[in-house]
Amino acid sequence: MTELWQQILSGLGSGFxxxxxxxxxxxxxxxxxxxxxxxxxxxxxxxxxAWTLVTRGMPFWLAFVLALxxxxxxxxxxxxxxxxxxEGSSPLVMLTVTVALLIGLQAVxxxxxxxxxxxxxxxxxxxSVEVLGARLTAQQLGAAAVVLVTLLLAGAFFxxxxxxxxxxAAAQNPASARLLSIDVGRMLALGWxxxxxxxxxxxxxxxxxxxxxPAMMDSSLLLALAAATxxxxxxxxxxxxxxxxxxxxxxxxxxxxxxxxxxLQLVVPFAVIFLVLLLRPQGLFGxxxxxxx
Amino acid sequence: MTLLEMRGVRxxxxxxxxxxxxxxxxxxxxxxxxxxxxxxxKTTTLRAISGTVxxxxxxxxxxxxxxxxxxxxxxxxxxGHVPEGRGTFVDLTVxxxxxxxxxxxxxxxxxxxxxxxxAVHDLFPILREFSGRQAGALSGxxxxxxxxxxxxxxxPRLLLVDEPSLGLAPMxxxxxxxxxxxxxxEWQLAVLLAEQNARRALAVVDRAYVLxxxxxxxxxxxAELRENTAVQDAYLGAEQTGRPA
Numbered sequence: 243m244t245e246l247w248q249q250i251l252s253g254l255g256s257g258f259x260x261x262x263x264x265x266x267x268x269x270x271x272x273x274x275x276x277x278x279x280x281x282x283x284x285x286x287x288x289x290x291x292a293w294t295l296v297t298r299g300m301p302f303w304l305a306f307v308l309a310l311x312x313x314x315x316x317x318x319x320x321x322x323x324x325x326x327x328x329e330g331s332s333p334l335v336m337l338t339v340t341v342a343l344l345i346g347l348q349a350v351x352x353x354x355x356x357x358x359x360x361x362x363x364x365x366x367x368x369x370s371v372e373v374l375g376a377r378l379t380a381q382q383l384g385a386a387a388v389v390l391v392t393l394l395l396a397g398a399f400f401x402x403x404x405x406x407x408x409x410x411a412a413a414q415n416p417a418s419a420r421l422l423s424i425d426v427g428r429m430l431a432l433g434w435x436x437x438x439x440x441x442x443x444x445x446x447x448x449x450x451x452x453x454x455x456p457a458m459m460d461s462s463l464l465l466a467l468a469a470a471t472x473x474x475x476x477x478x479x480x481x482x483x484x485x486x487x488x489x490x491x492x493x494x495x496x497x498x499x500x501x502x503x504x505x506l507q508l509v510v511p512f513a514v515i516f517l518v519l520l521l522r523p524q525g526l527f528g529x530x531x532x533x534x535x
Numbered sequence: 536m537t538l539l540e541m542r543g544v545r546x547x548x549x550x551x552x553x554x555x556x557x558x559x560x561x562x563x564x565x566x567x568x569x570x571x572x573x574x575x576x577k578t579t580t581l582r583a584i585s586g587t588v589x590x591x592x593x594x595x596x597x598x599x600x601x602x603x604x605x606x607x608x609x610x611x612x613x614x615g616h617v618p619e620g621r622g623t624f625v626d627l628t629v630x631x632x633x634x635x636x637x638x639x640x641x642x643x644x645x646x647x648x649x650x651x652x653x654a655v656h657d658l659f660p661i662l663r664e665f666s667g668r669q670a671g672a673l674s675g676x677x678x679x680x681x682x683x684x685x686x687x688x689x690x691p692r693l694l695l696v697d698e699p700s701l702g703l704a705p706m707x708x709x710x711x712x713x714x715x716x717x718x719x720x721e722w723q724l725a726v727l728l729a730e731q732n733a734r735r736a737l738a739v740v741d742r743a744y745v746l747x748x749x750x751x752x753x754x755x756x757x758a759e760l761r762e763n764t765a766v767q768d769a770y771l772g773a774e775q776t777g778r779p780a
Contacts, residue, residue: 404638407634408635410626410631411627411635414624414625415622415624415625417587418624419624419635420587420605421587421606421610421616421618421622421686422636422639422689423607423608423689424638425607426607
């Protein structure tokens with residue numbers, strides 16, 4: 243029983259990575275109708291920025307904040323430069339652009355920082371904590387807490403601030419939003435910036451566990467896409483819940499399903515994507531009417 | 536005093552011209568109808584004013600040439616637009632929809648939000664009752680009321696209203712047109728109303744333009760147009776013979 247509990251908790255831990263990436267993907271999708279395949283590598287770049295600053299002697303948390311700010315700016319810039327010209331295009335065009343972004347950014351990351359994996363020291367120290375009989379490292383617990391706070395802040399931002407309301411309006415009905423003097427273009431850029439920031443939180447805070455390398459977010463991106471599919475691309479809450487569920491599911495499958503070791507863990511997101519598309523294409527939290535044609 | 540003036544405005548969609556030189560004017564605080572059949576250019580005229588379609592010619596608001604301005608900047612000049620299809624934010628609550636209207640107003644009217652909200656709720660009590668409900672769950676008539684309420688909460692000086700009667704029962708239409716008239720008087724609005732149902736529109740407006748193929752073919756006071764035999768034959772007879780207007 244303790245073993246199962248242990249597996250669930252550590253699954254939740256990685257679930258927070260998928261949840262934040264999924265939320266980022268979902269924010270971008272709601273605004274621009276693009277599934278951003280580059281969301282993972284954008285988070286990777288943020289982790290590299292933090293790693294660079296820390297190795298130059300900067301305290302972790304200052305580097306963390308600076309990496310977030312940089313990510314916000316770069317995210318908004320990417321929207322302005324690469325997405326704006328194709329705004330409102332077909333899903334195929336959007337797909338091509340974000341895949342091109344993925345490949346391009348991966349090359350840029352490798353060009354600047356090289357291919358060798360780097361290590362980022364955990365800001366939470368090397369201790370461990372016992373949670374109801376299961377043992378978690380301070381890093382696992384601390385990273386999960388930081389992401390949880392980020393997700394709650396993002397939720398509160400959209401729910402309670404007028405800027406959040408404007409962004410939701412612009413995403414949902416841009417034509418009508420413009421008539422209410424909302425600068426939709428600016429809202430979309432903000433949305434990309436915010437998505438990049440949410441992804442960056444996961445990238446930087448989990449870097450000590452994942453290791454900093456150009457491919458550090460690859461499998462997380464896959465799981466995040468599955469999470470967004472599971473929760474529904476139109477639902478922010480759904481994306482987060484989907485991420486946590488998949489974290490636990492992937493972990494339990496690799497432990498208890500014979501034949502699926504940690505190498506085959508990625509079977510789980512594929513199975514989830516396949517099943518959801520088959521049984522409930524709008525996702526658990528999506529509405530049938532909001533599925534884009 | 537003239538609030539809005541259009542001179543020789545042309546507009547087209549995908550190469551098909553919808554407006555062929557529109558000339559019209561709306562004075563401050565006046566209620567004016569655009570009449571005409573489907574495809575006459577009523578919707579495009581409103582869109583040319585609010586900046587949601589590209590135009591040539593001149594659109595002048597309060598002495599300022601706003602031709603070619605993006606929609607969100609035109610909206611900041613206190614132009615409200617209740618669009619075709621009502622523009623409801625279906626996943627937001629009724630209250631959030633109204634808040635978006637309030638956020639659209641300039642800083643000069645910020646102090647008056649509470650009174651204005653109360654006035655809107657008095658005019659459309661259903662919006663108070665359904666305040667926390669998702670706007671997409673409202674009926675067509677209720678969404679039309681919401682759209683009008685959202686637009687006027689932006690405190691426009693000019694309100695553009697596109698076919699409020701579309702898809703609504705006659706009684707609801709009458710109620711909505713009457714509330715527009717009330718708003719126009721109490722909020723000192725100029726209203727430009729696009730409406731296929733000429734008879735109902737002429738019952739509430741001061742003046743009207745009759746459009747055909749993207750230009751004005753007749754204009755006059757509501758009383759004059761009601762008496763005009765050509766207009767009667769073309770637009771007012773429609774309802775009596777049961778022909779689609």
